[in-house]
Amino acid sequence: MAPSAEVHDLSHDEFLAEVHSFEFWFHAVEGYLSGLTWGHRPSTVDVPLAPADRERLVTTLCNYCVGETAALEGASGLVAIAPNRLAKIFLATQVADEGRHLEVFFHRLRDLGVDDPEAEIERRASRSLLLFRRRLLELVASKDWEAAIFAQNVILESLEFAVFQTHAQDADPITGDVLRAVIKDERRHIGFGENELGRRLSAAPHIRARLGQTKKELDHLVLDALEETTTLIGVPRDEQDRLGRAYLASVERLGFGS
Numbered sequence: 244m245a246p247s248a249e250v251h252d253l254s255h256d257e258f259l260a261e262v263h264s265f266e267f268w269f270h271a272v273e274g275y276l277s278g279l280t281w282g283h284r285p286s287t288v289d290v291p292l293a294p295a296d297r298e299r300l301v302t303t304l305c306n307y308c309v310g311e312t313a314a315l316e317g318a319s320g321l322v323a324i325a326p327n328r329l330a331k332i333f334l335a336t337q338v339a340d341e342g343r344h345l346e347v348f349f350h351r352l353r354d355l356g357v358d359d360p361e362a363e364i365e366r367r368a369s370r371s372l373l374l375f376r377r378r379l380l381e382l383v384a385s386k387d388w389e390a391a392i393f394a395q396n397v398i399l400e401s402l403e404f405a406v407f408q409t410h411a412q413d414a415d416p417i418t419g420d421v422l423r424a425v426i427k428d429e430r431r432h433i434g435f436g437e438n439e440l441g442r443r444l445s446a447a448p449h450i451r452a453r454l455g456q457t458k459k460e461l462d463h464l465v466l467d468a469l470e471e472t473t474t475l476i477g478v479p480r481d482e483q484d485r486l487g488r489a490y491l492a493s494v495e496r497l498g499f500g501s
């Protein structure tokens with residue numbers, strides 16, 4: 244069945260089986276990825292950037308690559324510890340999405356004249372984001388399903404969503420195209436995280452204390468990374484604060500206050 248209004252007529256279990264399937268994923272991405280070349284419309288014209296703007300964009304994209312690599316490695320590791328078939332299949336679709344995100348950001352770096360994006364990512368990556376990535380992979384390796392899904396599909400995805408959305412508003416045309424399609428995928432990933440944790444928290448409220456601890460540990464890394472990246476993309480201070488609050492609010496929707 245194609246994703247459409249009918250999904251709302253399904254029972255909750257049937258709904259989850261539908262939206263976590265490759266069948267759903269394929270129809271969803273077909274709607275906004277078909278016809279794109281490296282994540283943007285072939286007709287979108289690249290505009291020359293002033294050297295300082297290009298520099299900032301390169302560093303920003305390097306950090307996006309770190310975030311996407313973390314999500315790619317995290318999601319693929321989570322397939323092995325997911326508690327059921329539907330979660331495994333959903334995460335397999337997420338692995339494909341995150342691999343694509345890494346690819347299009349990497350390609351954009353090449354477009355901008357970066358000869359060796361790997362070396363540039365190494366040189367420019369935010370310390371906070373690298374630490375976040377390490378901590379996420381430790382949670383996955385320790386097989387802590389709830390904490391790892393929380394770190395990845397709620398915390399990391401909410402951070403990316405807030406940053407990408409703001410950046411897309413005044414990015415150059417090609418980067419804007421790339422970001423808008425990526426955002427559509429990230430929205431799906433956040434939906435999975437919120438749904439999965441929402442159900443687990445209502446069935447086993449004691450998990451909340453552990454996740455509160457995970458949040459406390461990761462918040463400062465996320466807020467530091469948010470500040471670094473939004474400064475690079477030229478977001479004014481008050482808007483940066485608003486984004487910080489938007490990030491905290493999205494995590495609070497699951498009942499985690501700061």
Ligand SMILES: [Fe+2]
Pocket residue numbers: 311314340341344425429
């Ligand atoms: Fe992503």
Ligand SMILES: [Fe+2]
Pocket residue numbers: 314341400428429432
């Ligand atoms: Fe994602």
